[in-house]
């Protein structure tokens with residue numbers, strides 16, 4: 001589904017982006033065919049791991065079941081999940097992701113530090129869809 | 142001034158959940174706009190339709206669909222899709238045809254029959270579509286983005302949920318005065334606070350609904366208007382349809398991440414601010430000249446953001462402007478006198494056209510109990526998914 005967006009396990013887990021060899025622009029989700037900087041005509045993009053830690057830019061949650069193509073089990077009661085937009089300082093980019101299960105908006109503040117960890121988006125009898133989650137490190141701004 | 146076109150007619154189908162097809166709403170709005178202009182459909186040299194992709198195949202060819210329903214008469218035709226900016230792009234296409242001398246009179250129509258509940262992307266496994274990806278990978282609905290902006294404003298500018306609720310209170314009071322609005326009931330701050338949280342910190346009454354509806358405009362050359370004896374028509378003086386500037390550093394629908402600013406320093410101001418700036422520059426007016434504004438209040442918090450992006454106040458002072466009453470009826474710059482999306486709900490291809498209808502009625506002095514005294518200059522502002530800007534400036 002999102003081939004090449006993340007890699008590794010445990011402390012080595014990272015989001016994967018790409019960087020333009022000519023101008024240094026960073027892209028997530030990855031851009032592999034051409035640089036999107038209008039002042040750059042390079043097509044040479046190399047895969048890079050993104051910073052594992054960043055600061056909360058903002059956060060919210062989804063109190064109602066989202067529609068398809070988000071996959072949920074309609075028979076089960078809806079459990080809200082939290083979404084966090086995270087600012088990565090080195091890349092100067094903001095990346096949205098779900099918080100690890102159990103983290104609610106009450107646990108978060110703009111500016112607090114979070115780190116990226118592997119997570120499960122959804123699983124059924126045949127497939128486990130893996131994803132990235134943001135987890136608070138306990139460090140506040 | 143060169144570059145102006147006349148608004149000869151404006152019309153709407155009332156918004157709501159009517160359960161009928163979008164063609165019916167569009168045709169009703171078109172007939173109302175033609176009647177308002179005192180013209181026959183046969184007088185129209187060109188029709189521009191703002192597309193709906195929610196009505197199935199006919200929606201992709203909206204211009205011709207409306208032309209067929211009104212009766213084929215050989216008019217030039219165009220259809221445009223730019224998500225929430227579709228209506229503004231339809232106005233832009235019509236204006237360009239008039240200014241290029243390709244048509245004297247152009248009918249602009251947008252209508253939709255919206256599905257219940259959340260907007261969602263088209264079906265199938267489509268990982269090349271960012272709109273599909275944000276739902277599949279994150280479950281990030283439109284309200285979750287509105288929630289992110291609202292929370293950010295609270296953290297950075299000190300806005301409160303009570304401020305957000307007051308936007309709804311203001312817009313609902315105006316919608317109660319508008320016969321075309323879906324919701325025509327005043328709402329209290331207590332009712333907003335008692336409604337369910339949808340996407341923290343926003344509640345059900347902070348977020349606009351989806352609706353059926355239609356809106357249409359009859360535009361013409363200034364010369365045609367004069368020949369018709371309309372000496373002082375409402376005129377469209379600017380249509381901003383700009384895209385963002387790289388790097389776009391504010392997280393926006395439907396993106397999972399912003400552009401990175403690692404290699405290129407961002408331009409001054411956000412994308413939303415650049416939409417308004419382009420309109421002001423084209424029209425040769427500034428925020429101080431405005432009599433009123435119609436902005437896309439997809440959420441109450443987003444309306445406050447627009448105050449700043451339209452330069453009605455300095456950055457971070459949107460809530461202060463609201464608290465002062467400046468954007469309420471009788472204030473320095475009333476905003477969303479129509480009742481806004483809070484009262485209409487979203488009928489995507491129609492809304493940017495409906496905003497211009499409201500400006501037209503206000504600038505003519507025909508807005509009834511909603512009338513802004515001595516209205517001379519108005520601006521609309523909205524933004525289409527995938528990087529479509531949209532603002533229209535009208536003058537009288």
Ligand SMILES: [Zn+2]
Pocket residue numbers: 020021022023024025035036037040041042
């Ligand atoms: Zn480059």
